[in-house]
Amino acid sequence: MSVCCPLIRVARAEANRLFVRRRKPRLPAPSITLRASFEAMDSFEVNKILGAILGTCLGILAINIAAGAIFAPEKLAKPGYEAAVPEQAPSGTPAEQEKQQPIEQLLANADMKRGENSAKKCQACHTFNKGGRNLVGPNLWGVVGRPRASEAGFNYSAAMKAKGGNWTIEELNQFITNPRGSIPGTNMTFAGISRGSERADVIAYLNSLSDNPAPLPKAAEAAGGAKPQ
Numbered sequence: 682m683s684v685c686c687p688l689i690r691v692a693r694a695e696a697n698r699l700f701v702r703r704r705k706p707r708l709p710a711p712s713i714t715l716r717a718s719f720e721a722m723d724s725f726e727v728n729k730i731l732g733a734i735l736g737t738c739l740g741i742l743a744i745n746i747a748a749g750a751i752f753a754p755e756k757l758a759k760p761g762y763e764a765a766v767p768e769q770a771p772s773g774t775p776a777e778q779e780k781q782q783p784i785e786q787l788l789a790n791a792d793m794k795r796g797e798n799s800a801k802k803c804q805a806c807h808t809f810n811k812g813g814r815n816l817v818g819p820n821l822w823g824v825v826g827r828p829r830a831s832e833a834g835f836n837y838s839a840a841m842k843a844k845g846g847n848w849t850i851e852e853l854n855q856f857i858t859n860p861r862g863s864i865p866g867t868n869m870t871f872a873g874i875s876r877g878s879e880r881a882d883v884i885a886y887l888n889s890l891s892d893n894p895a896p897l898p899k900a901a902e903a904a905g906g907a908k909p910q
């Protein structure tokens with residue numbers, strides 16, 4: 682134990698001092714009575730030093746055990762390293778639980794009218810009417826089920842064009858939650874709607890923007906649990 686080293690050094694110095702004194706008792710020139718008591722003290726003092734060393738070592742041992750008890754690392758259920766990474770990577774906002782609820786379940790209580798109201802947030806950049814103009818963003822009439830990046834005359838980002846596929850309800854849900862997280866590189870500089878129920882309202886509204894809207898996914902399917910994706 683390296684902590685003991687200074688103690689050993691002190692002990693050695695002390696022993697040295699005693700030894701030197703014994704060899705050259707004339708230097709400090711103690712009186713005869715003093716010298717006699719010094720001889721008597723000799724072994725007593727060595728005992729004290731050894732006692733001190735032993736005591737210190739025991740003390741360190743005790744501290745070690747106590748510290749081990751206080752700072753004991755939690756036992757892992759499985760052997761391995763514990764990585765301090767949150768399980769849900771793109772999160773951090775409140776309304777966390779609603780966010781994880783499947784959109785089909787949320788759509789069960791969605792309201793088109795509320796959605797139309799919420800969609801005012803989008804109107805800075807989007808029109809919703811049939812044949813509406815493209816603004817900063819493309820017109821969104823009939824966007825549910827339509828191929829991505831397909832609005833004629835709109836200059837989509839490379840990221841959006843590269844993504845391909847159709848706008849399913851699930852993908853719209855992800856995109857509106859966090860546009861730039863869902864399609865990195867998109868030009869849609871909109872923070873996203875974190876509240877699941879509000880997104881469901883907006884999606885219900887978007888779904889209605891069609892000559893013959895497809896029925897929304899049924900809540901019963903979602904509640905059943907084993908719904909096909």
Ligand code: HEC
Pocket residue numbers: 800802803804805806807817818819821824828829830831832836837838839840841848853856857866867868869870871874883
């Ligand atoms: C600040 C402007 C802005 C706001 C606000 C905005 N968007 Fe967008 N949106 C864009 C832009 C720009 C694009 C094109 C993105 C690209 O090309 O990467 C886009 C693209 C989209 C697309 C893909 C359309 C397609 O044809 O592929 C959808 C869907 C969409 N937005 C929905 C919404 C909804 C819903 C809202 C409101 C909740 C919203 N946006 C709010 C700018 C905006």
